[in-house]
Structures are given as structure tokens and as C-alpha cells.
Amino acid sequence: MTKQDYHMSPEQFREQGKKLIDWIADYYEQVENYPVLSQVSPGDIRKNLPANAPGQGESFDAMMRDVDQFILPGITHWQSPNFFAYFQSNTSGPSILGELLSAGLGVQGMLWATSPACTELESHVMDWLVDMMGLPQQFKTTNQGGGVIQDTASNALMTALLCAREMKTNFETNKLGGCPKIVAYVSSQTHSSVEKGIKIVGIGQRNLRVIDVDEHLAMIPEKMEQQIKKDLDEGYIPFFACATIGTTSSNAVDPVRAIGEICRRYDIWLHVDAAMSGSAAVCPEYRNYFDGLELAKSYAFNPHKWLFTNFDCDCFYVKDKAVLIKTLSILPEYLKNEATEKGAVIDYRDWHVQLGRRFRALKLWFVIRYYGVEGLQYHISEHIRLAQEFAGWVDQSPDFELLNQPPFNLVCFRHKSDDAFNKKLMDTLNKSGKLFLTHTVLNGQFWLRMSIGQTQTKRHHVENAWRLIQETAEMK
Numbered sequence: 001m002t003k004q005d006y007h008m009s010p011e012q013f014r015e016q017g018k019k020l021i022d023w024i025a026d027y028y029e030q031v032e033n034y035p036v037l038s039q040v041s042p043g044d045i046r047k048n049l050p051a052n053a054p055g056q057g058e059s060f061d062a063m064m065r066d067v068d069q070f071i072l073p074g075i076t077h078w079q080s081p082n083f084f085a086y087f088q089s090n091t092s093g094p095s096i097l098g099e100l101l102s103a104g105l106g107v108q109g110m111l112w113a114t115s116p117a118c119t120e121l122e123s124h125v126m127d128w129l130v131d132m133m134g135l136p137q138q139f140k141t142t143n144q145g146g147g148v149i150q151d152t153a154s155n156a157l158m159t160a161l162l163c164a165r166e167m168k169t170n171f172e173t174n175k176l177g178g179c180p181k182i183v184a185y186v187s188s189q190t191h192s193s194v195e196k197g198i199k200i201v202g203i204g205q206r207n208l209r210v211i212d213v214d215e216h217l218a219m220i221p222e223k224m225e226q227q228i229k230k231d232l233d234e235g236y237i238p239f240f241a242c243a244t245i246g247t248t249s250s251n252a253v254d255p256v257r258a259i260g261e262i263c264r265r266y267d268i269w270l271h272v273d274a275a276m277s278g279s280a281a282v283c284p285e286y287r288n289y290f291d292g293l294e295l296a297k298s299y300a301f302n303p304h305k306w307l308f309t310n311f312d313c314d315c316f317y318v319k320d321k322a323v324l325i326k327t328l329s330i331l332p333e334y335l336k337n338e339a340t341e342k343g344a345v346i347d348y349r350d351w352h353v354q355l356g357r358r359f360r361a362l363k364l365w366f367v368i369r370y371y372g373v374e375g376l377q378y379h380i381s382e383h384i385r386l387a388q389e390f391a392g393w394v395d396q397s398p399d400f401e402l403l404n405q406p407p408f409n410l411v412c413f414r415h416k417s418d419d420a421f422n423k424k425l426m427d428t429l430n431k432s433g434k435l436f437l438t439h440t441v442l443n444g445q446f447w448l449r450m451s452i453g454q455t456q457t458k459r460h461h462v463e464n465a466w467r468l469i470q471e472t473a474e475m476k
């Protein structure tokens with residue numbers, strides 16, 4: 001048969017697709033046996049690839065051979081049960097299948113009208129999460145607020161900054177450009193995405209106030225209020241504050257309620273960032289850490305970190321969707337349509353920076369339905385339980401010390417000798433390929449971080465890691 005054109009036919013897709021699913025299933029069966037941290041050097045991957053793109057198309061089998069031979073060695077296995085570095089970025093079968101289905105449907109969901117299910121499923125799942133996690137009802141799409149899936153917590157935060165800027169300047173900055181002397185408040189432990197957002201939305205780094213933290217590395221609200229008063233005296237206009245539930249460095253929890261009360265008094269937009277630890281709210285027993293969230297004007301957490309949903313998937317909520325839409329809405333002629341005109345629908349392109357959007361809600365919907373609330377609660381609380389157990393082992397060890405009792409699933413600890421020893425310990429462990437963990441610096445000291453939350457991580461992986469850490473420390 002002569003080739004009609006260059007496309008992959010549905011028959012070929014069916015055949016190769018089944019093989020690829022098998023490949024992924026095999027990968028999950030094997031992932032524990034790979035060195036967790038990729039052991040390649042810079043340039044190692046590219047030097048094996050042909051200098052030019054192929055003139056003639058190649059077989060799918062040839063591509064997969066190259067994946068095995070040239071790509072896999074350059075993979076750091078985030079899905080390994082022995083991955084304890086940074087923060088988890090876990091995924092799961094239902095999520096992967098949802099992602100595949102989204103690619104298969106290939107819809108563009110910029111407006112309700114461009115694929116109604118893409119919008120309505122998203123609003124619905126976001127409202128489900130409000131109830132599942134005990135979030136304030138004000139965040140529901142059916143109320144004044146609403147939720148949207150963004151790519152990342154960084155972009156959610158930048159969107160919140162834009163809304164706050166426009167609220168404070170009567171939507172004039174959008175019209176006139178420039179921006180008066182507005183200032184924002186974070187702690188020294190706030191994620192760097194706030195500083196990045198401040199640069200992007202034109203506030204300027206020098207208008208970011210970094211507030212001191214207490215011995216638990218949580219922001220000190222009184223210091224924030226002192227700084228606000230000083231700024232007001234000097235003619236600055238406070239407009240934005242970010243509180244974090246579970247900082248990336250050490251899992252610290254800012255006192256959201258106290259910060260929120262101050263924000264209310266001074267008419268400051270409070271954004272609460274729970275990108276890394278927000279999934280804990282699915283378990284009622286951890287909701288005390290979220291106390292005061294109803295004072296937030298916006299909130300974000302990442303199912304793509306700790307809710308078995310593959311990257312990218314950030315859940316961003318606002319208290320008042322009208323502000324968000326007023327800040328970002330533009331309606332060119334070619335996008336005009338009756339549903340939008342009547343105001344009967346949500347057009348998510350007004351809820352973030354980009355116009356186009358894919359059908360991300362599918363994978364989240366699959367995850368929630370497959371696990372059920374009960375399944376998600378079980379696994380999240382199990383991760384936290386394992387982290388507490390690990391913290392207990394560290395605490396009882398004569399050679400190691402614990403930073404503090406972790407609220408969620410990140411344990412910061414160190415060997416009682418010096419920084420250089422701890423760094424060498426970490427490097428040796430990571431080079432072994434048997435596990436992967438990273439570090440942070442707190443109060444000028446080097447601390448190891450053990451983040452426990454991979455989909456397949458079980459107690460014996462954590463036990464094994466602790467044994468390896470102790471053995472490696474003794475060898476020095």
C-alpha cells in the first residue's frame with residue numbers, strides 16, 4: 001500500500017499507544033531500581049543526539065529505543081519511592097490517563113463556547129475541592145468567588161499581585177501604566193515566586209518588605225504591622241501580603257488569622273500560598289493550620305505537588321471573581337459570542353495571563369473519582385504519619401538533631417557535626433543513587449530536608465533511607 005500522507009493512522013496509533021502504555025506500566029514496576037538522581041554530566045544527553053533533525057520520518061520503535069538508551073539515563077526519577085528531595089511532584093495512574101485523554105481530545109478551552117465541558121468540569125471540580133478540603137465557601141464559583149486551574153503557583157501568585165495592584169489603584173494602573181508607591185509584605189521564608197512576580201508586574205523589588213520570622217520560622221505579625229505603619233508614615237501605600245501554609249524551605253506555617261486581621265485593618269490584599277502543603281487540608285485533622293483562610297482574598301495550592309496529579313495543575317481561588325475578570329478581561333471582536341455577551345458563562349481566558357488553555361480538569365477529576373475523598377485522606381495522612389515517625393527516629397538518635405516537629409510531611413534535620421560534614425553526607429547519599437534528598441540553609445546552618453510524599457513510598461522505603469543515612473554518616 002502506498003503512503004497516503006505522513007500522518008500516523010488511527011490503526012498505527014492504536015498499536016503504538018498500547019505499547020507505550022505497557023512501557024509506562026513497566027517503568028512504574030522498575031522505577032525503584034534506577035538511580036534516583038540522574039548521574040550524567042552536562043552535555044551527556046545532547047552528544048548522543050544527531051546534529052540535525054531527520055529528513056525522512058522514522059518509526060515509533062526507533063524513537064522508543066532512543067528513549068531507553070539516551071533519555072532514561074538523563075532522568076531523575078521523581079516518581080521513585082526513594083525520592084525525598086525538594087518537594088514531591090507525584091502522579092498516579094488516573095492522572096496519567098486523564099492527561100492522555102486531554103491530549104487526545106485536544107480541545108482549546110479559552111472560552112466556554114470553545115468547549116463547554118472544559119470550562120464546566122473545571123468549575124465543578126474546583127467547587128468540589130472547596131468542600132473536600134474545608135476551604136471557605138466564598139471561594140466557590142457558585143458564590144462570589146471562584147476557582148481556576150493555573151499552570152503553576154508562581155503564575156497564580158502573579159495574578160493575585162495584579163488584582164491587588166488594580167484594586168489599590170482603582171484599576172488605573174491597567175489604563176495609565178506606571179504605578180504609585182505601593183508596597184508588599186512577605187517573610188524571609190516566603191517562596192521566591194513573590195519576588196519574581198513583583199518584578200514582572202512592575203512593583204519593583206525595592207517595594208517588597210521582608211518581615212522577620214520567629215523561632216518556628218513563621219512570620220511575626222507585629223513586625224509586619226510595625227513596618228506597615230512606618231511605610232504609611234513615609235508615604236507608601238501597602239497593597240499586598242503573602243502568608244504561607246507550609247514554606248518550601250522548612251514547612252513553616254505563618255499565622256494566617258493574625259496576618260489576615262492586619263490586612264483587613266489596612267485594606268491589604270492577602271494571598272495565602274499553600275503550594276506545597278495545601279493538600280493536607282483534605283484531612284480534617286490538619287485543618288487547624290488553615291485557620292483564618294476566610295480572611296484571604298486569594299489562595300493557591302498545587303495538586304501537582306502532593307495530590308497524585310501530574311504537573312501542571314495549580315488550584316487558584318479568589319474571593320471575588322469580578323475583580324479578577326475586571327483586571328484581566330479584554331474582548332477582541334473575533335472572540336465575541338452570545339454566551340459571553342449574556343454573562344451566562346465563565347470564560348477562563350479572563351482568569352489568567354495566557355489566552356489558550358488545555359483541558360486540565362480531566363486529570364484532577366479522574367484522580368478525585370478514582371481515589372475518592374477517603375483514598376486521598378488515607379494516603380496524605382499516611383505520608384504525614386511516616387514523616388512524623390522519621391522525625392521521631394532522628395530525635396532519638398544521639399548523632400542527629402531535628403529542626404522542629406514538622407507540621408506536615410517535610411522533616412528538616414542534620415548530623416550534629418558541622419555544615420561541611422552534612423553536605424558531604426548528602427552528596428555521598430545522592431551519588432549512591434539509592435535515595436535523593438536536598439538541603440536548605442536556616443539561620444545560617446546547613447539542614448538536610450526529607451520530603452516524604454511520593455505515590456509509591458511505603459514505610460520500608462523511609463526505614464531504609466534512615467538506615468542508609470546513619471550508615472553513611474558512620475563511614476565518614
Ligand SMILES: *Cc1c(COP(=O)(O)O)cnc(C)c1O
Pocket residue numbers: 087151152153154155191193244246247248273274275276302314
Ligand atoms: C513550589 C512552591 C511554589 C512554586 O510552585 P510552582 O507551581 O512551581 O510555581 C510557590 N510557593 C511554595 C510555598 C512552593 O512550595
